[in-house]
Amino acid sequence: MVVSGLLTVRSESPPARIVDGMLAARFAFLLSLELLAEYRAVLLRGAIQSRHGLSEPEVDVILTEIAANATLRSIEEIEAPSLSTDPGDLHVVRLLATHESSVLVSGDRRLEQSLRGFRPVYKPAGFVELISQAGSA
Amino acid sequence: MARLTITLSDKRHRALKEAAARTNKTLGQIVEESLEFYGIKTSEEARGLVERARRRAALSPAEAGKLAIRETRAHRKESRR
Numbered sequence: 001m002v003v004s005g006l007l008t009v010r011s012e013s014p015p016a017r018i019v020d021g022m023l024a025a026r027f028a029f030l031l032s033l034e035l036l037a038e039y040r041a042v043l044l045r046g047a048i049q050s051r052h053g054l055s056e057p058e059v060d061v062i063l064t065e066i067a068a069n070a071t072l073r074s075i076e077e078i079e080a081p082s083l084s085t086d087p088g089d090l091h092v093v094r095l096l097a098t099h100e101s102s103v104l105v106s107g108d109r110r111l112e113q114s115l116r117g118f119r120p121v122y123k124p125a126g127f128v129e130l131i132s133q134a135g136s137a
Numbered sequence: 138m139a140r141l142t143i144t145l146s147d148k149r150h151r152a153l154k155e156a157a158a159r160t161n162k163t164l165g166q167i168v169e170e171s172l173e174f175y176g177i178k179t180s181e182e183a184r185g186l187v188e189r190a191r192r193r194a195a196l197s198p199a200e201a202g203k204l205a206i207r208e209t210r211a212h213r214k215e216s217r218r
Binding site for chain 2: 001003004005006007008009010011013014015016019020023024038041042045047048051052053054058061062064065066086087088089107108124
């Protein structure tokens with residue numbers, strides 16, 4: 001979500017509004033060091049960096065601001081529930097497991113399917129609608 | 138230029154004044170440089186970078202989402218190796 005929200009030129013689109021909301025602390029969101037490191041690594045991958053054109057320190061400025069507004073959770077000792085998720089997605093599952101009311105916002109259909117019955121998964125547009133109703137967006 | 142009143146211990150205040158005298162700088166310049174060194178940036182700076190990134194990438198939401206998912210999956214796959 002963070003990655004796509006940084007790449008879309010349409011600032012009124014749901015992914016962009018969610019990233020703007022994270023930067024402005026308009027709603028509460030969870031973050032782990034593992035997820036933060038993943039955002040960084042993906043934003044610095046060649047195919048992504050060549051699109052946004054930000055340098056490494058510039059990416060860090062954005063991520064520092066996002067992290068400053070997040071609720072940081074340690075997932076080291078969190079046991080992942082037995083779901084048929086891709087092993088690479090486990091850190092997301094463990095982060096979601098740190099808070100029973102957590103929801104995932106993602107456009108990744110595969111992840112959405114594997115989390116069925118564990119935590120609600122919102123598409124970006126659905127989440128924007130939800131927080132707009134709550135007066136946060 | 139904004140003004141800010143801060144409370145320092147006598148010891149720290151003395152050290153700050155000494156550093157300013159030693160380097161021929163004002164107290165404000167020393168504080169400004171220290172914050173820069175510490176990596177304190179403004180949230181406007183982060184928002185400005187986000188706007189620049191979006192303009193340059195110039196992708197539709199669908200294209201951005203597709204690329205983000207593809208590269209995140211590739212990263213997770215590589216991380217497992």
